Amino acid sequence: MENKKKVAFYTLGCKLNFSETSTIARDFQNEGFERVDFEEIADIYVINTCSVTDNADKQFKQIVKKAMKLNDKAFVAAVGCYAQLKPEELAAVDGVDLVLGATEKFKITDYINDLSKNDMGEVHSCEIEEADFYVGSYSIGDRTRAFLKVQDGCDYKCTYCTIPLARGISRSDALENVLKNASEISQQGIKEIVLTGVNIGDYGKGEFGNKKHEHTFLDLVKALDEVEGIERLRISSIEPNLLKNETIEFVSQSRTFVPHFHIPLQSGSNDILKKMKRRYMRELYTERVAKIREVMPHACIGVDVIVGFPGETDEHFLETYHFLNDLDISYLHVFTYSERDNTEAVDMDGVVPANVRSKRSKMLRGLSVKKRRAFYESQIGTNRTVLFESENKEGYIHGFTENYVKVKTPWNPELVNTLHEINLTKIDEDGSVRMEFINVEA
Template identity: 40%
Template sequence: MKKFIIKTLGCKVNQCESEAIRNALVESGRGIASGDEGGADVVIVNTCSVTRKAAMQSRQAVRQAIRANPDARIVVTGCHAQTAAAEMAAIDGVDLIVGNRDKHMIPRRILSQLPEHADGAVPTECSDTDRPGTNRIDQFEMLPAMATGSRTRPFLKIQDGCDAYCTYCIVPHARGRSRSLPMDQVLKQIEQLGRLGYREVVLTGIHIGCYGHDLTPATGLIELLCLIREAGSIDRVRVSSIEPAELSDAIIDLACSGQDQSGRLCPHFHIPLQSGDDGILKRMHRPYSRDDFKARVQRIIGRLPDAAIGVDTLIGFPGETDAAFEHTYDLIRSLPVAYLHVFPFSAREGTPAFTFKDQVPAPVVKKRCARMRRLGAKKRQEFYARHVGKAVTVLVEATRDRISGCLKGFSDNYIPVLFDGSDDLANTFQPVEIKDISADGVPAGVVFDRTTDG
């Protein structure tokens, strides 16, 4: 049996796409090679370019794959393949470069057309994604979301691309225009996941709040979420990162209602802030103010006091003074957020911010990031502590915690919980009372009524 390995870097969208490619290859009769021990006939590296570090890690992953699998053919795809195709093709041992436009064709290409080891020019398929007059990506590339392995909450990509063009972001150049999976196909895939026994699905995309704007007739995310609830094909739905201006009152209200229904929306919202300083937000080309963000968080907590709110921050953007950073820090400190993702600014060639002159020195950025991460850890522990003594509904995962041996799972408001129980609880909903927080900061609980499932 021919075997393959897929290595994935970056976001949930990349993970979703890699999973779909893997499933298509398995269905066609390919086997999955284990780890980095060699034995693969094909290695696919799905790259990321969102930061300079991600680009560097992508190049490292390609070189590691070549060293570990000297006889395999190496296929490089993803955002760094799209934005730096020549750089990736120059790595000795790469056999094929495939951009995001043609990523969905990789299974068929590997099976029927992949050339022998490249000798000279490396075949490259990376159509321009966004420049007028070019063959840009305008259609949603179909990658079915059939989960495999031990994943309890499969990702379903419903949207790709972005039209926002924030001044720091390379993603529109790597992913192209915003485009959506038609509603009937979303519902069909969720129905298929439900038939396979999955209880929760995570809807993901690059700019998911723009879902449906490109469809005919135009629609929106709230309409899709309502249809998913009406269909009742899956028990729980979780939405990945969503912009503050696009997290409407209607979406918040939907998460408040019907918590005993199938298709219920989890009270968990991951909202990019990036900066809490209005001047920096304008330089970033972000369409909201710090007061807008604060009002949105307060609206969520007013309706859903136990909701998990995750926040992205981008630290060290050009022109970020000490005062501007303090505006961000003070805003986060004042809000009941559950956790932070802290990113240092990374100048990406091809974006306006790459040319900005007032760059923040690296040591200053590092110090600010460390301080913000400490705040994030404090916020996370405070969020967990607020739930001690409360009952949460946990979707039990198929694999146990490696350290404690306990069952594990996530509540609807994204609290990871460890608890004792038998293996037959896997992929069921269990009511768990959170008793305490372990020494390493993980909530621990007890199942108090095993007769409930659903």
Template identity: 50%
Template sequence: MIDTTVFQNKTAVYYTLGCKLNFSETSTIGKLLREAGVRTARKGEKADLCIVNTCSVTEMADKKCRQAINRLVKQHPGAFVVVTGCYAQLKPGDVAQIGGVDLVLGAEQKGELLQYLGDLQKNESGEAHATATKDIRSFAPSCSRGDRTRFFLKVQDGCDYFCSYCTIPFARGRSRNGTIASLVEQAREAAAEGGKEIVLTGVNIGDFGKATGETFFDLVKALDEVEGIERYRISSIEPNLLTDEIIEFVASSRRFMPHFHIPLQSGSDEVLELMRRRYDTALFASKVKKIKEVMPDAFIGVDVIVGTRGETEEYFENAYQFIAGLDVTQLHVFSYSERPGTQALKIDHVVSMEEKHRRSQALLTLSDEKTQAFYARHIGQTMAVLMEKPKADAPMHGFTANYIRVEVESDDSLDNQIVSVRLGEFNEDKTALKGIVLA
């Protein structure tokens, strides 16, 4: 039994780096601490407890984590500092040695944070608890409201793929998941809290079911029956796991939105082989074609990595032409970053930083062209938009079913409401369409 009296009237700040899954897990940690009596610190207030949830997908991510930790230590002198997440799992000893850090928790310990906090007294040196990757077994549930309208439901964790460039299987452990019954119950609770949209998150969500003998398609069908949730979005799903039956189900579903995020990583078959990906460009193109056949207005986001070891100029040009020919909406472009312990380090041909930047900019320009063309096709249409509370001095905005960002005149009564909006022209920086709410 945990004695929570030590937490009464304490304040905490939270800092999250990385993916939607991390943000979901931080929100769940915050909920646990609030239930134990910890209040979120107000802006400018010195906190008693700092929680940093880290990312380690690139070398730059590691650097940002260290900077964030040092910044929080300075901003909150005397606070008990806890670091968790992927960087903490991969390099617990290094993190524990950062000045001011008191506690480092790996992937297996993250969900049991309260048990490790003790009396919140500062330690002379950081104390690290991180289970070896092969021994990570637990699945920590998380269904949390972000700082916007939507909820994030963690359905799966870990990855069994071991792509040559990636450390995530070492940071997150092997693939595991919650049960469909438990996830459906969490969705019902989100609906009871007023949630209208849920994003399904995980590390490799299409791999759902290994731990429970179920399938991702079974999960999708079960969630579709939950009353009160108006919209579901499927976060990143591997192309080889995005089955035709899933695509067809989304096309006929009222609740699952015509919005997909599919990692391609490279449009070159030779580079995909070097990456140890489990598909080729032909399979990827067939998935895009299938989606567009049954959902012509579907939004398709695509992850691409540039400058991986072995990506020659010829391979990149082939990749660029392949991507240019895809009927997709947006590219999320990442520059390759070498990670210790990965098989990619054995590959010859290193791409310079300058060349990585050039390739990245070329794809980002292509992305803008595709996104703006997609938006432009919808100008003049009337579409349902789920409105979100705006940040200070910003226009109110929301998203259509197919993820077009729409800006309207601010009206607090519209927050978390689905309204009919006539889509107009682009806003000034072409990141959204201006809209008029119809009575």
């Protein structure tokens, strides 16, 4: 067994990519490969790419360079969204041997018979219309929580987004399969599952490529709440028009779902939302936040927002800024608009200069810091449950409460991956929150 081939993985982008990398890695292990860290010498390096920001493109080249430095004879494969959108571009990067598109990435082990280096990357991609089948995935072994994929692809036509081109139509996993995967995760002793997908609120559409609606997102949430052995379930990003009041009410009463929502807004200006072809106006967003606050006053609400979209004037931006400033939310994820080939927005007038985009981004990041601080302050003195992570950071162990407050306490390895009742005492200089245990045995 000494001569087992070694494989290492690097994931760019979202939680969905992490769940898929983990699944691909298990396939390699089932084929007799040994998984090692990306920092180690391996025979094969697999890079799961992302196409959401410009930065991901540049990062790819640096990661390939890093792999080649570790072992210049290693076989390098690229999979994921960018590999689907720009396969030839990735194949031309020095050191890349194989590029697999959306339908091929889960068959990667079939392509790895010959590990000799190629002069030019070999491309196996498909027309995205062919990506009409569903492959379930989840990530374990990488962290305290697992990412469970429930849905893939998107039928929305947002004018800035390449995801439908990279991942195909919206399609969902069968409910029985999601529940089976959730059970498998809970048997590994993992305490928290994060539901992930491209557009998870669309769950139930296109099970295995047909358009039949067998189950809704609410059905999924209710069924998962019954799975034995799971302590916590977290809904990752969900569109405001698909986050229904029934779901919010169910989460507020749920055994396992935590009071944390991440809801993309993208702009606080209705003019810009229309240009983006989003499926709601800002008024609906206000209603969703109000509903969450009504039934879960202590919930954490995160918001995605894009700055510098074509046609975004100073007035539009200030509309977004004031809208978010007045909204009772907890933090922002700020994205600076970047041009993407084959999207409608790339041909729109009113291009916002890069320095203006950067300034707006900075303003919203500053607002996010203020919002998070205010949210944390509102939680001081309350009792919460924390799940501790596994890393020792400068003598402290960190964890997150059910409503996503980051807490810290002096390092104790026995706390790793355990849940504890705590009281939140004060905000530390680094922005995390100090705590005291409620049950003293801890």
